[in-house]
Amino acid sequence: MEALSTYAxxxxxxxxxxxxxxxxxxxxxxxxxCSFPLHGTELCIWNTEDPLQQPxxxxxxxxxxxxxxxxxxxxxxxxxxxxxxxxIIWSVNECRNKAIQGLLPRGxxxxxxxxxxxxxxxxxxxxxxxxxxxxxIYVLSSQRESIIAVLExxxxxxxxxxxxxxxDNVLVSVxxxxxxxxxxxxxxxxxxxxxxxxxSPLISLCISEKSKQFVTGSVDGQIWVFSLVDGHQYRNVLxxxxxxxxxxxxxxxxxxxxxxxxxxxxTVSESxxxxxxxxxxxxxxxxxxxxxxxxxxxxxxxxxSHENSDFYWICTITGIFLFNSATSELDAVLHFGVNSxxxxxxxxxxxxxxxxxxxxxIQWPDKVFCVLTSxxxxxxxxxxxxxxxxxRIFQHQHCVKVADGVVASSPLLPTSPLRFEFVKKETKPxxxxxxxxxxxxxxxxxxxxxxxxxxxYTAQPRRNMFVPHTNVKKHAELPAKRxxxxxxxxxxxxxxxxxxxxxxxxxxxxSAADRPGPVNCLKYSGDGKQIACGLADKSILVYNSSxxxxxxxxxxxxxxxxxxxxxxxxxxIMSASxxxxxxxxxxxxxxxxxxxxKEKFHKPIRSAQFYFMDKFILMSSGSDIQLLAxxxxxxxxxxxxxxxxxxxxxxxxxxxxxSLEITSITxxxxxxxYIVVAAGSNRALEVFDMNSxxxxxxxxxxxxxxxxxxxxxxxxxxxxxxPEAYNLFLTTAVTDGIKLWDMRTMRCVRRYEGHLxxxxxxRINISSCGRFIATGSEDRCxxxxxxxxxxxxxxxxxxxxxxxxxxxxxxxxxxxxxxIVKANTLASKMAKK
Numbered sequence: 001m002e003a004l005s006t007y008a009x010x011x012x013x014x015x016x017x018x019x020x021x022x023x024x025x026x027x028x029x030x031x032x033x034c035s036f037p038l039h040g041t042e043l044c045i046w047n048t049e050d051p052l053q054q055p056x057x058x059x060x061x062x063x064x065x066x067x068x069x070x071x072x073x074x075x076x077x078x079x080x081x082x083x084x085x086x087x088i089i090w091s092v093n094e095c096r097n098k099a100i101q102g103l104l105p106r107g108x109x110x111x112x113x114x115x116x117x118x119x120x121x122x123x124x125x126x127x128x129x130x131x132x133x134x135x136x137i138y139v140l141s142s143q144r145e146s147i148i149a150v151l152e153x154x155x156x157x158x159x160x161x162x163x164x165x166x167x168d169n170v171l172v173s174v175x176x177x178x179x180x181x182x183x184x185x186x187x188x189x190x191x192x193x194x195x196x197x198x199x200s201p202l203i204s205l206c207i208s209e210k211s212k213q214f215v216t217g218s219v220d221g222q223i224w225v226f227s228l229v230d231g232h233q234y235r236n237v238l239x240x241x242x243x244x245x246x247x248x249x250x251x252x253x254x255x256x257x258x259x260x261x262x263x264x265x266x267t268v269s270e271s272x273x274x275x276x277x278x279x280x281x282x283x284x285x286x287x288x289x290x291x292x293x294x295x296x297x298x299x300x301x302x303x304x305s306h307e308n309s310d311f312y313w314i315c316t317i318t319g320i321f322l323f324n325s326a327t328s329e330l331d332a333v334l335h336f337g338v339n340s341x342x343x344x345x346x347x348x349x350x351x352x353x354x355x356x357x358x359x360x361x362i363q364w365p366d367k368v369f370c371v372l373t374s375x376x377x378x379x380x381x382x383x384x385x386x387x388x389x390x391x392r393i394f395q396h397q398h399c400v401k402v403a404d405g406v407v408a409s410s411p412l413l414p415t416s417p418l419r420f421e422f423v424k425k426e427t428k429p430x431x432x433x434x435x436x437x438x439x440x441x442x443x444x445x446x447x448x449x450x451x452x453x454x455x456x457y458t459a460q461p462r463r464n465m466f467v468p469h470t471n472v473k474k475h476a477e478l479p480a481k482r483x484x485x486x487x488x489x490x491x492x493x494x495x496x497x498x499x500x501x502x503x504x505x506x507x508x509x510x511s512a513a514d515r516p517g518p519v520n521c522l523k524y525s526g527d528g529k530q531i532a533c534g535l536a537d538k539s540i541l542v543y544n545s546s547x548x549x550x551x552x553x554x555x556x557x558x559x560x561x562x563x564x565x566x567x568x569x570x571x572x573i574m575s576a577s578x579x580x581x582x583x584x585x586x587x588x589x590x591x592x593x594x595x596x597x598k599e600k601f602h603k604p605i606r607s608a609q610f611y612f613m614d615k616f617i618l619m620s621s622g623s624d625i626q627l628l629a630x631x632x633x634x635x636x637x638x639x640x641x642x643x644x645x646x647x648x649x650x651x652x653x654x655x656x657x658x659s660l661e662i663t664s665i666t667x668x669x670x671x672x673x674y675i676v677v678a679a680g681s682n683r684a685l686e687v688f689d690m691n692s693x694x695x696x697x698x699x700x701x702x703x704x705x706x707x708x709x710x711x712x713x714x715x716x717x718x719x720x721x722x723p724e725a726y727n728l729f730l731t732t733a734v735t736d737g738i739k740l741w742d743m744r745t746m747r748c749v750r751r752y753e754g755h756l757x758x759x760x761x762x763r764i765n766i767s768s769c770g771r772f773i774a775t776g777s778e779d780r781c782x783x784x785x786x787x788x789x790x791x792x793x794x795x796x797x798x799x800x801x802x803x804x805x806x807x808x809x810x811x812x813x814x815x816x817x818x819x820i821v822k823a824n825t826l827a828s829k830m831a832k833k
Contacts, residue, residue, distance in 0.1 A: 009389050010334050014046065014382040015351045022373040022380060023356025026067040026119055028079065031363035033092065034371045035079050036380055037065035043081045045092060046382060048361060048369045056096055058105055060088050067131075069120040071142075078142065080110075080120050080129055087111030087120075087131055089142050110140045111147070118157060124165040130185075132158040137173055139185045149188040153181055160205035162214070164228065172228075174216050176201035180226070182234060192234050198222050206288035211310045213237060215325070217285025221316065225325055227791050237791040238753060240328050242283045242316070249330045252701070283316040289360040291368075313368060315358040320370055320385065326750040326790060327739070332390050336372075351381045363387075406712070406726045406743055408672040408691075416691045417652040418612055418674070420629050502772045502784045503815045504794045508547050521763070521805055525566045526670065526717060528811030530587075532573055534561030540575050542587070545809065554585050556592055565609040568669055572632070574617070576605035582619060584632065584646075593632045594646040607665040612690075613672060616651065620662040625654040625678055627690065654688050656680045657698060666710040666729065670717070675743065677729060679707035685731065687746065697746045703733035708761040716768035716810030725770050728787075732757070732764050738775060740787065754792045755783040760802055767808040774815055776803035782817045 019039040028035040031048065038044040038057070043065060045056040063083040071078035077092040088107040095105035115133035122129055128148065131138040137151040137158055156177035163185075164170035171185040178201060182192035200220040207214040212229045225238035291311050311331070314321040319335035336353050356375035362368055368385040412419055517536040524531050524545075533541045540554040540561055559578035566573060572593070573585045580601045584594040601621040608619035617628040633645035656662050659680030667676040667690075674691040683706050687697040712729040715721050727743040738752040755762070755777035762776035766787075773785040782803045784794040796817065807816045 009386050011384045011386070012350055012381055013048075013384050016044075016380050018378045018380060020064065021356075021378055023375055025065070025357050025373065026069065026117075027357055027359040027371045027373065028068040028070045029359045029361035029369055029371045030070050030077075031361050031367070031369065033070070033077070034359075034361060034369065034382060035068045035070065035081075036371060036373070037068065037081070038380070040064040041083070043068065043079075043090070045079065048382065048384075054099075056092070056099055056105075058090055058095060058107065060107055060109075061086055067117040067120045069122060071122045071126040072124050073126050078122070078126055080122065080142070081107075082111070082114075082117035082120055082131060084116050085113060087114060087117070087129070087140065089129070108142075108144070110142060110145050111138065112145065114138055119160045121160075121162050123163045128163070128185075130161045130163065130171060132161050132173070134158070135175075137161050137171070137183070139171070149185050151183050151185065151188065151190075153190050153193070154179070156201070159201065159203045160216075162205050162207045164207055165209045166212070167228075170228075172205065172207060172214050174202035174205050176203075178202060178218075180205075180216060194234070197224055204285045204288050206290055206312065208290045208310055208312075210290070211325070213310070213325070215288050215290075215312060217242075217288055217314070219284045221283040221285060223285060223288075223314075223323070225790075229791075232791065235754070235791060238325060238328050238751075240323075242285065242314070242321070245323075245328075245330050246283065246321070246333060248701075249333050283318050283321075285314060285316055286355060286358045287315040287360060289313045289315075289362055291362045291364045313360045313362060315355070315360050315370060315372075317355045317358075317375060320360070320368075320383075322390075327748045328751050328753075329748065334385065334390075350383075351379050352377075404744070405723065406668060406673050406675050407723060408674055410691075413691055415693070417627055417693050418616070418690055420649075420651045422629060422631050422647070422649070497813060500769075500813045502767075502786075502794055503813050504784070504796065506796070506798055509798075510543075510547055519805055520561055521563050522807035522816050523564045523566060524807055524810055524816075525570045526568060526810060527570060528716075528718070528809045528814075530566075530570070531807065531816060532564045532566065534564045534575060536560040538577070540564060540573065540585070542573070545811075545814070552587075552590060554590050554592075556583060556595075557581060559604075562604065562606060563608055567610050568614045572610075572614075574608055574610060576608040576619065578604045580604050580621070582608055582617070584617075584630070586634070593634070594630060594648060595644060596628075596648060600650075603661070606661070606663055609665075609667065610669045611667050611676075613669065617648070618665065618667055618676065620665045620678065622661055623656050623659050623680070625656070625662065625665060625676065625688065627651040627654070652693060654693075654695070656686050657684070657695065658682055659684060659686075663706055663708055664710045666712045668712060668714050668726070670714060677710050677712070677743075679710050679731060681706045683707065683733075685710070685741075685746070687743070699746050702731055702748075703736040703739065705733040705736050707731045707733050709763050711764050711766060713766045713770050715770065718811045719768040719770075721770045728770075730764050730766065730773065732762070732775065734759060734761070738764055738773065738785075750787075750790060752785045752790055752792075754785075755779075755781070760804055762803065763805045765806050765808050767813070768810045772808070774806040774808060774817075776806055776817070778802040782806055782815070784815070 022037055025037060033045055034048055035045045041061045041064060043058040047053055061083045063085045065081050065083050067082045069080050079090045079092055081088050086109050088109055090107040098105045114131060117131055117133055119132035127142055129140045129142050131140060134157060135154045138147055139149040140147060154175040154177055156175050158173055158175045161171055161173040169184045169186040171183040174180045178196040178198050179194045181190060184191050198218045200218045202216050202218050204217040213225055213227055215225050217223050221242040223240045223242055224236060226234050227237050291313060310325045312323045314323050321330050322332035324331050336350055352372045352374045354375040355372040358370060358372045360368060360370050365387050368387050370383040372381045519533050519535055521534040522531060529545050531543050538557045538559060542552040557577040557579055561575050561577050563576050571587055573587055576582045580598045580603060582596040582605055583592045585592050603622040605619055605621050611618035617630055619626055628648050629651050630648040631646060656678050659682045661681045663679050663681055665676060665678045674689050676688045676690055678686050683701055683703055685699040685702040686695055689696045709732050710729060713725055729741050730738055732738045734757055739748045740750040742749050755775050756779040758778060760778055764775045766773055771787055773787055775783050777783055780799040780801060782796040783792040785792050803817050
């Protein structure tokens with residue numbers, strides 16, 4: 001035996017050679033002890049903190065040991081070993097005391113001649129043991145030799161089985177037949193059977209009580225996450241190709257790691273890191289172990305979604321990975337040898353380069369222990385990972401502070417573009433005489449009236465003739481008002497019910513168009529009383545929230561409407577179109593007060609909105625973000641009603657780096673904020689500070705495809721949220737799900753999958769309380785996610801075609817959904833609790 005010292009992050013503490021091969025054998029490890037078969041029939045137990053002290057050798061098997069596991073409880077610590085002849089339970093402390101006294105330690109035989117064991121696991125109370133042998137699972141008593149149940153149903157070797165800690169009767173198993181099964185081990189019944197998940201056998205399994213999920217891995221490096229929440233029907237939450245994630249991690253982090261990185265007394269430089277871009281060895285998932293989330297590891301991220309993240313340590317034949325199931329990304333990678341995509345040069349002399357079997361013991365947040373056996377040799381090694389050093393490296397790479405937050409916390413700079421003001425026209429004093437040219441008598445109308453009424457030119461286009469005027473509102477007592485502590489000022493006494501559940505029941509279904517065509521966008525007014533819909537038939541419809549009466553029609557665009565937005569005071573509606581035009585409408589009479597056409601924008605407008613409390617227009621065209629100042633003339637003059645008297649001026653243009661086209665932008669208008677987030681066709685995200693007038697951060701590969709929408713958590717006047725919550729925003733892309741980001745670090749903190757989005761630009765929205773996310777889907781449904789859970793909580797059905805747009809009401813828990821139709825009607829639904 002020899003202690004080998006290598007790199008400061010990863011240390012080989014102990015190594016031993018067995019007389020026989022120990023590859024493909026289940027090993028056991030806890031934060032303080034590890035156990036493995038030695039020389040075939042001998043069970044060896046090491047102390048991980050001091051492996052050089054006298055090891056514990058237990059004798060009792062006559063056939064080679066093929067599976068070892070520790071109990072769930074710390075006192076008394078039990079270990080179970082299995083071979084073809086016996087299944088034996090050992091009390092570690094009792095056996096150690098007997099060995100010190102010079103006595104022969106003995107265990108309790110709980111099974112005899114049950115076949116070759118492939119996997120062992122204890123129940124949460126250590127009263128039961130699950131033994132996987134061939135195609136069967138034996139449930140044994142840990143107190144005496146007794147078979148409680150025999151579970152049969154798999155068609156090939158059962159490779160792993162684990163008890164569910166919060167459900168006493170549930171046991172999950174995986175097999176080389178590429179399926180998993182859910183058992184009631186008390187009744188001996190099969191509760192659920194999956195289809196074939198992979199082309200390769202499933203060989204590892206881990207159940208997380210915190211997230212109510214289980215994770216399984218395959219020989220070809222695939223990882224699946226399934227939900228064990230009641231009512232979820234064991235749905236698939238996540239599927240990850242570990243080899244692709246490893247390559248992505250390599251591409252993202254090598255440029256940063258090649259720079260000299262100081263972590264305390266540790267220096268990582270270019271000579272310490274090597275890269276092999278071609279990795280031909282599949283990262284077979286040998287073991288998956290869950291670890292508790294720690295506040296030190298989360299760094300500066302304090303949002304609730306990140307606190308609920310689940311981290312798993314994964315041991316493969318090539319290395320150790322720290323996997324974040326919330327974001328489906330690798331947060332740390334450590335490799336055993338040169339056959340991997342990225343490795344440290346000091347690892348070249350590790351005893352084991354390719355592992356045949358392995359397991360992990362988590363002593364979070366200080367250390368992680370790993371026991372490995374060689375794939376082709378007889379070596380057994382104990383590795384120690386310094387989790388604190390690894391945490392600092394991770395924080396240095398990923399938790400770089402980008403901005404203080406979305407809410408403006410400092411005054412405007414003297415050179416800020418947001419200081420722009422329109423210069424008022426100079427007027428001459430009243431006593432000054434006018435020139436003779438201007439003293440001539442002006443022409444007047446023949447009727448000598450200043451205004452002449454036209455014949456219905458100012459009226460809105462009607463869809464139905466002879467509709468009586470029945471929408472006269474009665475004068476009612478207004479609700480009492482108070483001053484809110486937020487920056488929104490006066491709000492109504494009632495507030496958004498923050499503890500209510502998500503809307504799931506359809507209340508109303510209406511026809512929104514006479515001709516087939518999609519609804520491209522939805523937008524609620526700030527008070528939640530009206531909702532605007534942008535249609536592909538070039539028009540905008542405005543409904544009231546109760547959906548009674550006919551909608552108001554706004555028409556004038558020459559192509560499909562791409563986006564709509566309400567002003568903060570609800571007096572104006574902005575619309576943009578594929579015809580490269582932008583219009584601002586008065587909500588009272590439906591007339592366009594400002595029209596900006598092709599003379600200003602040479603490409604279609606993808607995003608447009610009011611910004612900085614209605615002071616500016618923020619829009620994107622091509623690869624440019626334009627900040628426009630505007631002035632709306634609301635004076636009525638029937639003789640000059642077709643002459644545009646409103647003005648608009650370009651304040652500043654911001655160009656997105658290396659992007660041919662900006663696909664979406666977002667900014668807060670309900671309160672003062674300097675931050676604007678843009679997404680480009682190059683799959684990148686970029687953050688602009690409008691106060692300083694420059695770009696402050698960029699994420700190069702936010703998604704695998706171009707982001708088609710960026711959505712911020714903006715809250716509403718009816719619901720208050722913690723200040724940190726406004727730093728969260730969402731992105732979505734075709735075939736790549738939805739990601740939740742933290743504005744302060746520009747790091748993804750959670751990912752949502754489950755809806756179908758393969759080709760259309762299905763939009764997303766966040767509820768006013770910040771608890772729910774809604775998204776459209778191509779399977780004729782709308783999905784609602786809890787922001788703290790990666791799987792959907794509701795699936796809203798009833799549509800006739802793909803749902804492309806959704807919108808939450810800012811005042812009450814309501815959800816609007818719009819979908820594409822190919823028939824003669826276009827329907828919408830409003831869901832209400």
